[in-house]
């Protein structure tokens with residue numbers, strides 16, 4: 057087992073029954089044994105809305121510091137994002153905004169696989185594109201593989217596993233690409 061890569065995995069939804077949490081769990085399963093996985097629940101790093109006055113007065117809040125530390129400790133990132141009003145949910149954008157503050161950018165040079173799930177037909181693709189744009193601006197290296205799970209309310213079985221073999225194969229290929237790019241970047 058190659059343990060030299062550490063991958064941070066998180067979903068952009070706080071909801072316990074989140075389809076994106078389920079999608080992320082399928083990715084974690086695919087990566088198991090091939091990298092060390094740090095599975096993060098964004099609830100563990102709850103943080104206030106970004107406020108420049110708060111930042112100036114007391115720096116990053118505790119949750120933002122914890123999130124940033126988890127990002128910094130990772131060689132690569134896999135995330136699954138919902139789509140809200142055709143774009144990235146505020147919760148995820150807020151967390152990224154806080155983490156981007158301060159001297160060290162924890163996204164720079166890291167491979168990131170951005171996936172999405174939605175009960176609609178488009179599988180959160182507009183949100184995934186928005187997250188890719190944001191992270192490109194932060195000098196992350198976006199894994200170009202697409203994992204969009206539409207009709208997500210029907211896509212998972214009772215154990216949370218993707219029902220369609222084709223979806224699972226797409227996800228596994230994307231995870232393999234993440235490993236390949238992250239390994240190349242680590243040198």
Ligand SMILES: Cc1cc2nc3c(=O)[nH]c(=O)nc-3n(C[C@H](O)[C@H](O)[C@H](O)COP(=O)(O)O)c2cc1C
Pocket residue numbers: 069070071073074075076077137138139140141142143173174175176177178179180
């Ligand atoms: C404020 C809000 C806006 C939403 N807008 C969209 C949207 O633009 N496109 C979409 O496919 N689903 C949209 N949805 C539905 C979400 O895809 C759905 O709630 C999904 O279950 C959220 O992801 P999760 O299951 O990981 O929590 C929206 C949901 C909320 C709460």
